[in-house]
Amino acid sequence: MNTVPDSPAVPDSLTALAARLRGTLSTDPDVIAAYSTDESVHPGSGDALAVVRAGCVEDVALTMQFARARGIPVVPQGARSGLSGGACAEHGCILLSVASMSRILDIDEANMTVTVEPGIINKDLKDALRPHGLAYPPDPGSVAISSIGGNIATNAGGMCCVKYGVTGEYVRELTVVLADGTVTRLGHRTVKGVAGFDLVSLFTGSEGTLGIIVQAVLKVVALGPDPLTALATFPAVGGAVDTVASYMSTGANPSMLEMMDGLTIALLSEIGDFGFAPDPDADSDVTDAAVGAVLIMQSDSVTAADDTRAFAEVAEAHGAVDVAFADNPADSELLVAARRSVQIANERYAATHGGGQMIDDVCVPRSRLADFCAGVEAIRDDTRTTVALVAHAGDGNVHPSVFYDLSDAASVAAGTDAFDRIMRLGLELGGTITGEHGVGALKASWLPQELDEANRRLHRRIKDAVDPTAILNPGKMLEAL
Template sequence: MTDLAATDLTPLAAELTGSLTTDPDILATHSLDESEYRPEGQALCLVRASCVADVVATMRFAHARGIPVVPQGARSGLSGAACAVDGGILLSVRSMDRILGLDEENKTVTVEPGIINQDLKDALRPHGLAYPPDPGSVAMCTIGGNIATNAGGMCCVKYGVTREYVREITVVLADGTVTRLGHRTVKGVAGLDLVSLFTGSEGTLGVIVEATLKLVPLGAAPLTALATFPDVRTATETVAAYMATGAAPSLLEMMDGMTIGLINEIADFGMDSSVGAVLIMQSDAVTAADDIAAFSETARDHGAVDVAFADTPEESEMLVAARRSAQPGNEHYARNHGGGQLIDDVCVPRSALADFCSGVDAIREETGVTIAIVAHAGDGNVHPSVFYDHSDPASVAAATAAFDRIMALGLSLGGTITGEHGVGTLKAGWLAEELDEGNRRLHRDIKKAVDPTGILNPGKMLSHL
């Protein structure tokens, strides 16, 4: 651990175009992300980088002194990857938020890492272009953070995750070296696919300072259907059956009955809290009307209580807004019931989705722990939220055990411990459970090759390998 009192930050501060602060209140604020399990340390300072040169200066300073560096964007992550470590520098690139170039002919955009996902979408819309990755935190998360976690979202079922849209990135390595990875061309196989390696690396391999992203034409307003079900299993069986037909909805989301009740406590979305689950389906294809009809038929054949349709774009937006309100609804509930919420992020094959959700139901019944379920159902990515009372050790222990059982259940069904939220500190121990020894060794060797002194985001994703 770095001796905080003995570290002279003057040389670093003098090199920065941005700012450096050691103010305890500011450090405390920036030492956390949105995760529940966040054993944050005492940071040495916060650097707010305003340009690539600031990132380079920070990494060179840290590398020469063996000081840990925690890269940060909007700190909207849910796994603790952006939390401070003892004696470390918090390196924020949030202020680096410009669009550096738009190539309409080749349908790419080059951006700095701090730009907000929704702001990018809004800037592209007048040009008839779209950037599809659509995390639930779209209004606050940054593109750099999305790349660092390989973020997904509600449109992944058709459009895929962040990795599929990253053509080229510029990265500052642990020693301050600036390198450009990838290709701006549609095709390119010269060398190893290092862009994919760095995408999802959660700040453990380098600091992303620029990205060129693939765009798609802006689609027409989607058509939307809402199907209600007596229970979660019926809804998830409907998902598997519908997707098995080769359907390609642009969105297929599920909320269980408890989640519907929680969002109804914070806003009036007109949803019936008495149902067991709902599916929200959208299609933005030219065959949207036929897609909606096929979904409706499948839902009714598999026991849907009712299927309704959004008659206007505004009604469609309200249904999507209801789904986006799941986490605010969970947070509202948690604040009034002891303050604790562990958000799981298990992804399973769609064919195993019903068994996974039934398994979560069994965990809830056996433990007595309160668990609400939402899912990007079309791609098998489920977010059970486990609630508990911070002040009650027994409640904390029960919730932690339930959380772990949910991850073990996902692995037993051929799934993964994280579909989009990342590993961070929350699941670092479980990553070692998912990977075999050969895979773990590759991770260790790559980390050592790229960051030999181990200063980039230590104690996070790779710490248990």
């Protein structure tokens, strides 16, 4: 049932659009407010005109045709679990949600593919594939709440990227609605296919600025053995980072290699017992950590037992004070549970310390990881901000969380300064401003600093060609180019 009120304030044309949709269109202020933000601190740039909750591909096409004809901006949305403001409202826009388009359309065991609508949640897809002996490897931290369409739009990564790579490596074919409402198919269902430009890769990671993903054919793999896990604790971050470099230099191929610093461990201890015993002589302040750093290594190969032992040897050589092992799936998941709970712990800390949290998403060459961590510590001390550090250490993707008090202008300024300086540090070390969260609104001003002028020009020309009236997700990734 469409919910456009009978009011002179609502254009007749908007009411007419609502009548043509299989899904719903709402101009209710409460509904619009609920859909106007994602999980970032970005508040959006103004009030949206309406929310369209698409029920099918035709709804998306009709909405884009309507918006294109009237010059109305459109902000595509999925689960709105993003951390960079990419799904937040722009003034006068239509918020176009595909979250209800969440079906699995086909599981092709012979060709090792699955065809899905964009709204399906990542974990729900994994669970549906398991009885078929299949797996979809990309495993973002938001696996239980983020949608596949959003994962593709940001080229999401996660904890298993060190072995299995990012979302884009699993996208075979996309069905996309363009800015004028045209529906087109990009890519190939086949394993190999080089006819024409690789437009699937272009649209993957484009954050809704080029088109709206309405269907995807994804590569899947055979479900592997249950992984084995080892957890090493260190007195300081330096030993953990040195262990990462030494272990990976042996040619190791872990399916997970995650790092958490002492502050993160302390925050986790506030929400549950994850086995990190507090120092009885430590100050009661949660930011004083008894453990300096933790590494979680997981292997799902046939040599997993040997892999965990080899990791332990390297960790101990670099000063690990303890190494714990899990030799069954339940214990492995317990060791990983702490890492999966980091954002919950961070949100709790932020809520009780002023409400401000910005999560950086810098990726640096693995060889510069030690320099990056040392630089973050210096930034933290210089700006006098609270910064907790977690990392997909095996691939150099680091997530420093900067906390600040939203009610204190000086604290906000210090937090913003620390966030920006961390991004600058990443670029100086040969890295990138985002490894998996996307540019969105929070980092739009930084994209021109990463791209040279010729690269920026290419981006502008591609955007102009595909979306000449610039109605697709304005104010976000490409805004400052």
